[in-house]
Amino acid sequence: MTAREAVETSGAAERGRSVAAIRRLLPEEVRGALGRHFLIAVPFLWLGVFFLAPFLIVLKLSFSEVALAMPPYTPIAEWVDEAGSIHLRFTLNLSNYLLLVEDSLYRRSYLNSLGIAAVSTAVTLAIGFPIAYALTQVARRWRFALLMLAILPFWTSFLIRVYAWISILKTEGFLNQLLAWLGLISEPLQILNTNWAVYLGIVYSYLPFMVLPLYASLERIDVSLMEAAADLGCRPIKAFWVITVPLALPGVVAGSLLVFIPAVGEFVIPDLLGGSGSIMIGKTLWSEFFNNRDWPLSSGVAVILLVLLVVPIVLFQRLQLRRTVG
Amino acid sequence: MRQGLSAVTMTALALGYAFLYVPILLLVAYSFNESKLVTVWAGFSLRWYGALFENQQLLAAAWVTLRLAVISATGALVLGTLAGVVLTRIGRFAGRTLFSGLVFAPLVMPEVITGLSLLLLFVALDWSRGPATMAIAHITFATAYVAVVVQARLATLDRSIEEAAMDLGARPAKTFFVITVPMIAPGLLAGWLLAFTLSLDDLVIASFTTGPEATTLPMYIYSKVRLGVTPEINAVSSILIGLVAIGVLIASVALKVSEERRQRDAQRAAAPRAAMVPR
Incomplete structure (x- = not known):
C-alpha cells in the first residue's frame, strides 16, 4: 500500500x-x-x-359532458364572472349515467359480460380441477416438469394465444377441416365471430390462473386424512367430496375470482374472436373511447363496471390479505 | 399412499395439456408454411421469417417494446420488492388494509379500466404521452405481480437468520441487502421476468397510455390481426413464444437448482446439531 x-x-x-x-x-x-x-x-x-x-x-x-376540445370534455367546476362577482360554478352532468341505465345496448353489454364471465369461470373450474388434482397425483420427479408446462402458457403473450384460435375456428380453419375429414360435418361450422368462440377464448386464456391456485391448495392437503378416511371405511369417491373438495375451497374461490373479474372487462377476446355481434362491456368502453372519442361516457362505463365488480374485488383482497397475515 | 396414475388422472392431464398446447403448436408449425394462406399447408419455408427482418415498422415496434419491458420490469422489481417487504416484515400500521388493497387490486382490475384511468391522469397532469407514460403504467400494474412473488418467497424464509444478523449489529438495510436479498434472489429473478413478459404482452394499457409516435409490438400485431391472419404474424409470434419459453425454462431450472442447494445446505447445517442431541 x-x-x-x-x-x-x-x-x-x-x-x-x-x-x-x-x-x-x-x-x-x-x-x-x-x-x-x-x-x-x-x-x-x-x-x-x-x-x-x-x-x-x-x-x-363521468359527470362531465363531451365537448369538441382537447381534452374533449367540459369542466365540472369553473370560475365564472356573473354581474361582476366571480364565483365557482359546479356543473354535475348526469346524462352519461342516464344513458347507460336507459339504453338497452349498454344494459345488454353489462349483462352479457357478467353472464359470459360467469359461465366461462364455471367451465374453467370444471376443466381446471381435474388437471390440478391429477398434478398432485403425479410422481414427484415428473411434477416439476408438468407444473412448468402448465405455467408456460401464462407467460406467453395473451394476444398471440388468442390469435392462434382464429386460424383454428374460422370457416376454412383447422377445426372445420378436421371435422369435415372425419365426415362429421358437411357444411363448415360458423364458430368464429360467435359467443362460442368468446367462451372458448376465455377458458383457454385463463385456464392457468385457475389451475395454479387450485394446485396450491390441493397440494397442501395432508394425505393422512385420506388414509384415515379409507381406514374408517369411507369409499374414495365419498372421501374426495367430504375431504378434498372442502379443503380445496380457498383455491376454488381464488381461482374463480382470478378468472371472473378480469373476464368481465375483457377486450381482446370478444374483439378478435367474438366479432361485431358479440357485445361485452370492455369492447363497448374501448369503442366509446377510441372510435367515438366520448371520454365522459367511457368514464361512466368504467365507473359502473367497477361498481359491479366491487364485491368480487373486495372478496379477492380479503383472501390475499389473509394469506399475507396467516 | 400414492398409487400409480389412474386412467382418469392420465386422461385429465393428456386432454388438459393438449388443449393448452395444440393451438400454440399449430401456430408455430404454420409459420414455416410456404403459402400465404395460413391454414393450407404448401411446404416448408423460412420466407416469412426473412420478411420480418425487412419490415422496418415491425423492427421499430420491437425495439420500443424491448426497451419499455426492461425499464418497466426493473422499476416494478424495486417497487414490488418494497411492497412485499412491507407486507411480510412490517406488522400492523395505519393504512395497512388500504396498502394491501392498492398492491393486489391491479392483479384483477380489468385492463380497460386501468388504461383509461391512467390516461385521464396523464391528460389532467398535461404530460405528453409516449414511452415514459407507458413505462409508468406498466410499472404500476406489474408491481402487484412482483409483490406477490416476493412476498411468497419472504413468507417461507427462516427469519432467524435475519434476526441473527441484526443481533450481531447489522443495520436493517444492511441485513436486507447482505442476508435477505441473496436468499430471495430466485424470487426476485422470477418477479423481474414476470414483469418483463407482462410489459412485453400488454396491448390494452399501452394503447391507452401511448402517444401518437410510440407503437409497441402488441399494438402492431393487433392492428395486423384485425385485418386477418397472416403468416408474417405467425412468424413474429413464434419468435416471441420461443424467446419467452427459453427464458422461463432457464430461469425455472436455475430456481430449482438453487432451491435444492439451499435445502442441502440447510440439511448439512442441521446435521451436526442433530448429532449433538442426546438420544
Whole structure:
C-alpha cells in the first residue's frame, strides 16, 4: 500500500466513523421508525398517485359532458364572472349515467359480460380441477416438469394465444377441416365471430390462473386424512367430496375470482374472436373511447363496471390479505 | 399412499395439456408454411421469417417494446420488492388494509379500466404521452405481480437468520441487502421476468397510455390481426413464444437448482446439531 492510498483509506474510514457517529445521535427507535416509514411511503405514494388518484379522475369525468376540445370534455367546476362577482360554478352532468341505465345496448353489454364471465369461470373450474388434482397425483420427479408446462402458457403473450384460435375456428380453419375429414360435418361450422368462440377464448386464456391456485391448495392437503378416511371405511369417491373438495375451497374461490373479474372487462377476446355481434362491456368502453372519442361516457362505463365488480374485488383482497397475515 | 396414475388422472392431464398446447403448436408449425394462406399447408419455408427482418415498422415496434419491458420490469422489481417487504416484515400500521388493497387490486382490475384511468391522469397532469407514460403504467400494474412473488418467497424464509444478523449489529438495510436479498434472489429473478413478459404482452394499457409516435409490438400485431391472419404474424409470434419459453425454462431450472442447494445446505447445517442431541 502506498502512502497516498493509506491516507485515502484512513480518510474514508474517518468519514465513515463520523457518519456513524452522527447516526448514533438519533435514538435507535427514531432511526427504525424513519426507515419503516420510508419503506411504506415509497410504494404507497406511487400506487396512490398512479392507481388510486386516476379512479377519482374517472369518477369526476363521468359527470362531465363531451365537448369538441382537447381534452374533449367540459369542466365540472369553473370560475365564472356573473354581474361582476366571480364565483365557482359546479356543473354535475348526469346524462352519461342516464344513458347507460336507459339504453338497452349498454344494459345488454353489462349483462352479457357478467353472464359470459360467469359461465366461462364455471367451465374453467370444471376443466381446471381435474388437471390440478391429477398434478398432485403425479410422481414427484415428473411434477416439476408438468407444473412448468402448465405455467408456460401464462407467460406467453395473451394476444398471440388468442390469435392462434382464429386460424383454428374460422370457416376454412383447422377445426372445420378436421371435422369435415372425419365426415362429421358437411357444411363448415360458423364458430368464429360467435359467443362460442368468446367462451372458448376465455377458458383457454385463463385456464392457468385457475389451475395454479387450485394446485396450491390441493397440494397442501395432508394425505393422512385420506388414509384415515379409507381406514374408517369411507369409499374414495365419498372421501374426495367430504375431504378434498372442502379443503380445496380457498383455491376454488381464488381461482374463480382470478378468472371472473378480469373476464368481465375483457377486450381482446370478444374483439378478435367474438366479432361485431358479440357485445361485452370492455369492447363497448374501448369503442366509446377510441372510435367515438366520448371520454365522459367511457368514464361512466368504467365507473359502473367497477361498481359491479366491487364485491368480487373486495372478496379477492380479503383472501390475499389473509394469506399475507396467516 | 400414492398409487400409480389412474386412467382418469392420465386422461385429465393428456386432454388438459393438449388443449393448452395444440393451438400454440399449430401456430408455430404454420409459420414455416410456404403459402400465404395460413391454414393450407404448401411446404416448408423460412420466407416469412426473412420478411420480418425487412419490415422496418415491425423492427421499430420491437425495439420500443424491448426497451419499455426492461425499464418497466426493473422499476416494478424495486417497487414490488418494497411492497412485499412491507407486507411480510412490517406488522400492523395505519393504512395497512388500504396498502394491501392498492398492491393486489391491479392483479384483477380489468385492463380497460386501468388504461383509461391512467390516461385521464396523464391528460389532467398535461404530460405528453409516449414511452415514459407507458413505462409508468406498466410499472404500476406489474408491481402487484412482483409483490406477490416476493412476498411468497419472504413468507417461507427462516427469519432467524435475519434476526441473527441484526443481533450481531447489522443495520436493517444492511441485513436486507447482505442476508435477505441473496436468499430471495430466485424470487426476485422470477418477479423481474414476470414483469418483463407482462410489459412485453400488454396491448390494452399501452394503447391507452401511448402517444401518437410510440407503437409497441402488441399494438402492431393487433392492428395486423384485425385485418386477418397472416403468416408474417405467425412468424413474429413464434419468435416471441420461443424467446419467452427459453427464458422461463432457464430461469425455472436455475430456481430449482438453487432451491435444492439451499435445502442441502440447510440439511448439512442441521446435521451436526442433530448429532449433538442426546438420544
